[in-house]
Amino acid sequence: MNNMPKLEILFELADVFKVFGDSTRLRILYTLFDDERSVGEIAETLSMEQSTISHQLRVLRTNKLVKLRRDGKQIYYSLDDDHVKKIIEMGLDHVLE
Amino acid sequence: MNNMPKLEILFELADVFKVFGDSTRLRILYTLFDDERSVGEIAETLSMEQSTISHQLRVLRTNKLVKLRRDGKQIYYSLDDDHVKKIIEMGLDHVLE
DNA sequence: ATAACATATGAACAATTATTCATATGTTCA
């Protein structure tokens, strides 16, 4: 895999890593590691403002890292992709070595 | 792997992803995928200022993604870690799917 | 229809960061 991807792909790639490059978003993703959670549950778990969580969930959704399901008044978010866990664990390997 | 790491680790993890979250740094890393290169070679390959490359190499070095070797006037950089390729390829998988 | 609740959104602000320019440091060779 020695060929540099096209610039356009590189920008997308950088954007994906940018999404992982924020501790709030990482915490949200970890909250969703096992199960779906509503926005309120996530906010309470992390002791952060509902608005902050909602904004960041939008970033995660735009980048296809989480998906959502509406159930009545609540909206439940869950991981959208198996890559998510793998990418995080790869990064963790690097950090912990 | 359902346990959320300590906050301190999460910050470090976010920092690592932040490093990958910039297209210039990704391009530099790709330039080093196969072989070491001097700062000047990298700058010329990417058609970017020597100073820009040097600044970003420092970021990469601080985060242990590249290492360096001096040879005369030139300094040759190379990937420091097998994780680097793997993390990038994981991200690329996500982008390309 | 209206109240109560859950979530999303827009504007504003503070903080971070990538790049450039100018210059400093370090190395080689005459």
Next chain:
DNA sequence: TGAACATATGAATAATTGTTCATATGTTAT
């Protein structure tokens, strides 16, 4: 020693971004 070259560094600037506050949208039950 001094000139030429390679790389690093500091300051300045422009752009991006995370959070908060206030409010809008959407849903349920009465």
